[in-house]
Amino acid sequence: MGYSQAEIEDWIKKYIQSVLETNSTALPVDCEWTDLGVDSVELVIMAGVIEDDFDIAVDPHLLVDYPTIRDFSRHLATMLNRRT
């Protein structure tokens, strides 16, 4: 099953909203994780949850290489669609 970048972005935004305990829909997708207020430990945890939900291995260092919701969503969508 393929995923669009928009679907991945939506998943990550909902996840980050839950982490930050905010209902704000205005979560900027071009902001770096640290500027969103997400800790690096929480990013590693998110990598594990992505693995659980999407059945794909996620090296947490990718979240350093792709430091925004948009960048990482684009990369993850590519990874997911490459395997289908």
Added chain:
Amino acid sequence: MPVNTASRPRVSVVVISFNMARELPRTIHSLSAGYQLGIAPADLEIISLDNGSTEEPAKLPSIPGLVHLQLDQPPPSPSFAINEGLKRARGDLIGVWIDGARIASPGIIAGALHAAKLSENPIITTPNYQLGRGHHAARNALAYSREEEDELLQGISWPSDGYRLFDIARSEMRSPDGPFIESNGIFLKKAAWTELGGYDMAFDEPGGGYANPDLLRRALDLPGAELVRLVEEGTFHQCHGGVSTSTEEGLIAFLKRGGAKYRRLRGRPASFVRQVGTLLRKRDYLADIA
């Protein structure tokens, strides 16, 4: 048979260990009256539970109020051992050390007792530190060893001034009043422990997985819960080959696997606690102690 309340301690501390012959005696000493400022022996009960060690047993110091129990073939998670300790604890305030390798700073017990008077349902936490130059998960890269750690402790003449632990340690948090995911020295009133049902044994993996972050979250969700942080105290992790603290790869795997399990169990991500709560400083509870 009536309970002899006259001899009840004011505070109980439950300490869990597994293969910590080197580390546990220091932890126990650090929790004892004398090291802990302003605490009389009768104030304190320490319930130490060995969670099925396979190596040599720890030689513990002789301390009034210390009870040491060896569990026979316990589950690998410390949750069961903690709950056994909670059942035995007689104090109205009970602290839990899920990791017996963590040395306490000297004002933790006085601070916790003071905090317990501030609120009906205080969730009293202490910041986490790692002895040495960096996180022990990266100790291979930093060539950190138990021998170096022993030298560091000798270098500050520990335990003569326990606050010098801060001179040889690194915080696991950005700041003592900043976001945190767990506290390795956490105190709740007995009624709160009862209401929570202790630690959740669904976290059944060695080391407990996310049992400790889960406990913190559930405690803060209790009605009337108020977070109180002892920001000038700390628990100081000695390197010992623990599940989540030995290598970077091990730490990442632990965080990923545990985080996924937590989300499946709780339906929400494991995340840092961001509320600041009440910040207590040494002057708040040690000022009257000579």
